[in-house]
Amino acid sequence: xxxxxxxxxxxxxxxxxxxxxxxxxxxxxxxxxxxxxxxxxxxxxxxxxxxxxxxxxxxxxxxxxxxxxxxxxxxxxxxxxxxxxxxxxxxxxxxxxxxxxxxxxxxxxxxxx
Amino acid sequence: xxxxxxxxxxxxxxxxxxxxxxxxxxxxxxxxxxxxxxxxxxxxxxxxxxxxxxxxxxxxxxxxxxxxxxxxxxxxxxxxxxxxxxxxxxxxxxxxxxxxxxxxxxxxxxx
Numbered sequence: 001x002x003x004x005x006x007x008x009x010x011x012x013x014x015x016x017x018x019x020x021x022x023x024x025x026x027x028x029x030x031x032x033x034x035x036x037x038x039x040x041x042x043x044x045x046x047x048x049x050x051x052x053x054x055x056x057x058x059x060x061x062x063x064x065x066x067x068x069x070x071x072x073x074x075x076x077x078x079x080x081x082x083x084x085x086x087x088x089x090x091x092x093x094x095x096x097x098x099x100x101x102x103x104x105x106x107x108x109x110x111x112x113x
Numbered sequence: 114x115x116x117x118x119x120x121x122x123x124x125x126x127x128x129x130x131x132x133x134x135x136x137x138x139x140x141x142x143x144x145x146x147x148x149x150x151x152x153x154x155x156x157x158x159x160x161x162x163x164x165x166x167x168x169x170x171x172x173x174x175x176x177x178x179x180x181x182x183x184x185x186x187x188x189x190x191x192x193x194x195x196x197x198x199x200x201x202x203x204x205x206x207x208x209x210x211x212x213x214x215x216x217x218x219x220x221x222x223x224x
């Protein structure tokens with residue numbers, strides 16, 4: 001079945017550092033790919049998405065590119081802020097599966113001033 | 114719009130007790146989902162519904178039942194709670210073609 005693997009966490013960075021969170025996936029069809037963010041004590045919010053190969057999703061300075069050849073959707077940000085501290089989830093959705101999401105295990109990001 | 118709301122926010126049960134978690138959405142979405150979140154495991158799908166009166170099993174359905182009698186509500190029931198059901202439960206809804214919108218979660222502890 002479908003699966004998503006994220007890099008092991010937690011990740012600790014200083015403010016203004018460069019961020020990469022790796023995400024790879026296994027899927028039988030042509031999934032849509034997502035990054036969700038969960039701030040402390042809150043539910044999940046969509047951060048960005050990409051629906052086909054070579055699409056780039058972007059939001060709030062975060063970017064991720066749908067790479068079919070490497071089955072990856074790595075999250076990047078050029079300069080992180082303390083307010084970016086959260087848990088980040090990579091997920092996929094098979095368009096034939098009623099929008100059901102398959103999640104990675106989540107990566108905890110802590111940014112220090 | 115309130116979006117997706119969940120009731121209650123916190124609950125503590127004893128083993129063997131029953132309870133119902135309520136999810137409500139005011140966006141007229143067709144699809145609704147229940148997930149559980151456990152440390153190091155991401156979110157896993159329990160049950161989902163593609164419309165009023167329909168439900169289907171997800172990845173981890175055992176020990177749970179659901180009902181979707183009204184389009185805006187999706188109920189998750191635990192008939193006989195077990196410690197393994199201690200988790201954070203998230204509800205989500207989605208139009209037929211778009212991303213999912215999540216509620217704030219319910220933290221359940223089973224002693």
